[in-house]
Amino acid sequence: xxxxxxxxxxxxxxxxxxxxxxxxxxxxxxxxxxxxxxxxxxxxxxxxxxxxxxxxxxxxxxxxxxxxxxxxxxxxxxxxxxxxxxxxxxxxxxxxxxxxxxxxxxxxxxxxxxxxxxxxxxxxxxxxxxxxxxxxxxxxxxxxxxxxxxxxxxxxxxxxxxxxxxxxxxxxxxxxxxxxxxxxxxxxxxxxxxxxxxxxxxxxxxxxxxxxxxxxxxxxxxxxxxxxxxxxxxxxxxxxxxxxxxxxxxxxxxxxxxxxxxxxxxxxxxxxxxxxxxxxxxxxxxxxxxxxxxxxxxxxxxxxxxxxxxxxxxxxxxxxxxxxxxxxxxxxxxxxxxxxxxxxxxxxxxxxxxxxxxxxxxxxxx
Amino acid sequence: xxxxxxxxxxxxxxxxxxxxxxxxxxxxxxxxxxxxxxxxxxxxxxxxxxxxxxxxxxxxxxxxxxxxxxxxxxxxxxxxxxxxxxxxxxxxxxxxxxxxxxxxxxxxxxxxxxxxxxxxxxxxxxxxxxxxxxxxxxxxx
Numbered sequence: 001x002x003x004x005x006x007x008x009x010x011x012x013x014x015x016x017x018x019x020x021x022x023x024x025x026x027x028x029x030x031x032x033x034x035x036x037x038x039x040x041x042x043x044x045x046x047x048x049x050x051x052x053x054x055x056x057x058x059x060x061x062x063x064x065x066x067x068x069x070x071x072x073x074x075x076x077x078x079x080x081x082x083x084x085x086x087x088x089x090x091x092x093x094x095x096x097x098x099x100x101x102x103x104x105x106x107x108x109x110x111x112x113x114x115x116x117x118x119x120x121x122x123x124x125x126x127x128x129x130x131x132x133x134x135x136x137x138x139x140x141x142x143x144x145x146x147x148x149x150x151x152x153x154x155x156x157x158x159x160x161x162x163x164x165x166x167x168x169x170x171x172x173x174x175x176x177x178x179x180x181x182x183x184x185x186x187x188x189x190x191x192x193x194x195x196x197x198x199x200x201x202x203x204x205x206x207x208x209x210x211x212x213x214x215x216x217x218x219x220x221x222x223x224x225x226x227x228x229x230x231x232x233x234x235x236x237x238x239x240x241x242x243x244x245x246x247x248x249x250x251x252x253x254x255x256x257x258x259x260x261x262x263x264x265x266x267x268x269x270x271x272x273x274x275x276x277x278x279x280x281x282x283x284x285x286x287x288x289x290x291x292x293x294x295x296x297x298x299x300x301x302x303x304x305x306x307x308x309x310x311x312x313x314x315x316x317x318x319x320x321x322x323x324x325x326x327x328x329x330x331x332x333x334x335x336x337x338x339x340x341x342x343x344x345x346x347x348x349x350x351x352x353x354x355x356x357x358x359x360x361x362x363x364x365x366x
Numbered sequence: 367x368x369x370x371x372x373x374x375x376x377x378x379x380x381x382x383x384x385x386x387x388x389x390x391x392x393x394x395x396x397x398x399x400x401x402x403x404x405x406x407x408x409x410x411x412x413x414x415x416x417x418x419x420x421x422x423x424x425x426x427x428x429x430x431x432x433x434x435x436x437x438x439x440x441x442x443x444x445x446x447x448x449x450x451x452x453x454x455x456x457x458x459x460x461x462x463x464x465x466x467x468x469x470x471x472x473x474x475x476x477x478x479x480x481x482x483x484x485x486x487x488x489x490x491x492x493x494x495x496x497x498x499x500x501x502x503x504x505x506x507x
Contacts, residue, residue: 234463239506264416283425286505293507295423301458302415302451327462334461335454353454356446358436361453365436365473366485 001202003184005193014180015059015088015114015168021196022086023051028112028192029083032072033059041130045071047085059088059114060170062136062149063129064121067256067311069096073106080109088114090121091161092311095344096256098163099307102351105259108163112192115161116168117210120146120153123316143172143209145216152312152325155221157214160205162345165189172209221329228323230330238294241327244320245297247290251314251324257304257343265296297324301331306352307343308332373427373493377402377486378417380410382440383475384432390479398483401490402430409433409441410448410471415455418469425502428468428493432485435473445473467496 007014022028035046036056044065048054068089075081089097094115100106119140122129132148139146145154161167167183170176183205184190229237249266252258264270272280272291280287308328315325336342339352379385385406391398407413410433418429431452433445452471460466470492472485501507 232463235465235500235504238462238464239504243506264414270416270420280424283502284505288506291507292423295419295507298458298462298464299416299419301462302419302455305458306454331458331461335457338453338457339450353447353451356443356450358446361449362436364449364453364456364471366470 001204003190004201004203005182005184005196005198006201007180007182007198008178009180010177011168011170011173011180012058012060014182016054016057018182018193018196019057019059019086019088020051020054022112022192023049023054025195027084028086030085031057032068032085032087032089033057034061034063034065034088041128043129060116060168061129062119062121062133063124063126064090064093064311064313064316065124066254067096067313068093069098069100069309070254070256070259072097072111073100073256073259076106076109080107082110084110084112086112086114090118090311091115091159091164092118092156092309092344093256094161094163095158095309096311098344098347099257099309099351100259101347102349103259108347112166112188113161113164114166114168115164117161117171117205118153118156118159119170120149120156120159121312122148123150125316137176140170141172141174141176143213143216145213145220150312150316150325151224151323152310152315152329155217155224155326155329156310156312157217157221158310158342159213159217160210163347166193167205169205171213172207224323224326225330228326230327238298242294242297242322243288245293245322246320247292247296248319249296250317250319252300254313254317255304256309256311256313257307258300265299270295297327301328305332306335306339306341309343371494371498372399373401373490373498374425375402375428375430375486375490375493376421376426377404377430377432378407378410378413379404379474380433380440380445381406381408383434383438384410384472384482386476387432387474387478387482390477391482392479394479396479396483398486399490401493402486409439409444411441411444411451413448413451415451415458418455422464422468422499423501423507425499426468427496427499428470428489430470430472430485430489432472432474432482435475438475465496465499468493468499
């Protein structure tokens, strides 16, 4: 049984009030959360230190404008933050941040992580997301899959957070607009909410709603994979899927795991020289331009697929709508199984390519 | 008589074991099929998956990675890392159904000239059966 704080107010209001309380009582020095930016309803991540600014916060708005893990890594990359900050993020974003910390690209120090069971997010390209929002919350209440969320989110099985200090229960909460249950997972969380009004209970986050959503997501995942025939892609299939690729590499720019500033694929190493063009043309009699339709993606898969948290940013930003995330989800599943690894679960666990066991893979090496 | 297909295989050989093994095979005048183009690397763990993938996508019929036997690495544990990375690369290629058979990892020590010849000949036979890499003629790659 976990400790739960029940607050008799809508989820969004409860969390904003909690954040205000923490900020006012100087238990934290800042808040990292989604916030309405202008009057035109755009939403983005913000760092907030002024209590009145929190009125514009929309902590669980279903949009991921950038993977928060990547943003948090940017300002903890050189050294940990000095003063405590509460960060409200989604389970996959938190997992991405942990993956980055494992790669020495950030620090978890002084953060209070507030996450939730997650109903998914809308694609960034969604025009006027406010139109779909009441529908979205209905599906969250009923532990259903909203039709408007990212295809990757529809197929996501890891929608409850790891490593969160506070987990806000959203999935299957019928009375979302009236009450809010927050799970206090760590001592830090227990200490920090002292003095905030609410009823202390002992409950479990796992519920029949959550497991029913998990089943629905699994079915949806199979559907997604079948749609692009991922089981029997082969060379031809890969060329077909990535044939439209314009080589902008934005999928890796937004990827929280791809942190390398000097990405190998952006370097001149794999550029074609005139000689290479001639050689290839001599062999094939024709050449797609730009060359390397699939090399970039297969290369990236071997570099980081085991760490893919399945946030779906890559598919979301792809200008030619290639289902990049689905291919990463599938391949990631396989490579994770190989190493019995779940990205972002445990910060102490090393990434698979940094360790080895002497007695493993003995079947390799003919 | 129909000419037999001689595959083009790229071999990444570790400097301390497999390359020396290849040397030994040569000086012992063992019969080795002329299919392997050797690239010497300091350690099998130096081979990034990108190297293997470019080689494959530029049309090599087969790729052989050879290093010291597990436990015998000149750098103590390089080949364990190499093995893990190879497993990862193979899994990715397997998942996408792109001829995982064309990749091979072998352990050949400096004293195993005979084994080196065997490994090369066997792998060449295997690739012969698979035929040329279909990538060679695909203009859309």
